[in-house]
Amino acid sequence: MLFENLAQQILLGLHIPDGFLSVPVSALWWILTIAALAVAVRQVDGLSERQIPLMGVMAAFIFAGQMLNFPIPGGTSGHLLGGALAALLLGPWAASLVMACVVALQALLFQDGGLLVLGANIFNMGIATAFVGWWVGTALLRAFGGQRWGLVAAGFVAGWVSLMVAAILTSVQLVLSGLSAAIVFPAMLGVHAVIGIGEGLITAAALAFVVATRPDLASTLTGSLGTDAARRGVGRGALAGITGVGLAIAAGLALLSPLASGDPDGLERVAEDQGFLERAQDPAYNVLPDYTIPGLDGPISTIVAGIVGLLIVFAIAYGVTLLLRGNKAETPR
């Protein structure tokens, strides 16, 4: 029971409480969130009368779905955040709105995440997960050429990557608010690389289930699936194989993350020792002149490192995809 609570609190590592982000950082992400949601409200079919109950109930569904968990030996449990799943079922714009409502309700009703930092939390867990999940998922579905196991792979990778992006964004905001990049990035990314496996597995299984039972509801997905692939369920072998690949990538990245951030810390240390930190202001960051960033070189290079790392992961996943598809093309269907 204690361990379960602990695991839930680790997942809450993405719900930033008030007081941890500086006011300019909170304000910047409020602006981004408001802009994105304003576009989303326009995009979602003008939000026809039919959509409003659907969106509301879907937000409640994601909220309830986050309670469904499975125990992992060793005391933790696998959870769902749901951004990628919502995006692949409803489309990215609708999913952004749904997830924004989920995160807002959690903050307003349960104090999971603060109010001043709500903009950042909605952006990280709602908008970013929805869009990254959508992009990664649909790109992989196309790349897999409509195979039924492709749906599972796309769901898994989309779930995992979306959670990693949320963790990276959270880390960026914390680092911009003055926390040490050398500790925040490895800790956040390491933990979420593991938690993301649960996210990916649940997303993949849920997608496969919905496509097998009600293919009409997952029209965005069934459109890119073969006709008979949509009807059949997904074999357990495919799920296990894809999990293996995903685990390997996740473990690799988790191992690499301390290495990646060792160097920026050195830069930061040097900058502090030499006292050129204040003078070395990058013009691009004068947008936020009100706060000083301890170790300007550190965070930026770590952020770049994080993004590069993510691109590498995606490139590997894409490469594996192409390889697998090449093999598949030779065998007659």
Next chain:
Amino acid sequence: MTLAPSALDRYIDSKSPVHALDARVKLLLTLACILALGLLPPGAWAGIATIATILWWAVLRARIGLGLVMRRAFVALPFALVALTLVFSRPGVPLLRLPLGPLTLTATDAGLIAFASVLVKSWLSVQAALLLTATTHFTDVLHALRALRLPAVLVAILSFAYRYLFVLVDEAQRMLRARECRSAELPGQRPGGSIVWRATVVGQMVGTLFLRSYERSERIYVAMLSRGYSGELRALHHRPLSRREQGLLFVGGGILAAIVFLTYVAGGGPR
């Protein structure tokens, strides 16, 4: 077992000056309070203590157990582990050196002050949010959000989400209970099934919950349609804020602004 929004929910129907206050005023003052806490520099203990005093006075006026609010506000504290890095990353007078393999962690006084400030500010912010939640019905909060120019569609979606939240959480908990009943487990023995298999089971539960929710939303839509729903949610009209409420808003905001202003003028931002 149903979902209890919080242990403070039972206070929501009690009567007090804070409960009677308009939700718009409470929402704005809560946000202003959290904003003021966020703007205070690390180590501005006088300012933090003043805001804490005002906040606790409001909690006592609302006749909510102060100790309960303080305890409940610890929910965000696990996040403090991340902030612990502040102790070792701020330049300042070294207090403690921890040799950790090749690198040495140096705790500084400035780092310790920054860490303590973040903890206290975060703790107080959660208390402010708790006070709002414990004294205001969520429907009133939604009306207040609408009055503060949140788009009507978002308010409509939020109110639907709130209405069906408890229904679907109950549904999810029934599913979890059913799984517990099906899965026998002997104490001391490794439970069966691989992790992938368990995740698949949960994924299918999530998929089932999605289908049930989707179909429920269709039923809701049809039910609303047959009751004359035209795509527009009719809310109770908003009355403008009374003179007294406006005054309270300005006084409250003014006091908070003055605290922040005085801290910066007097201390020059103590660091």
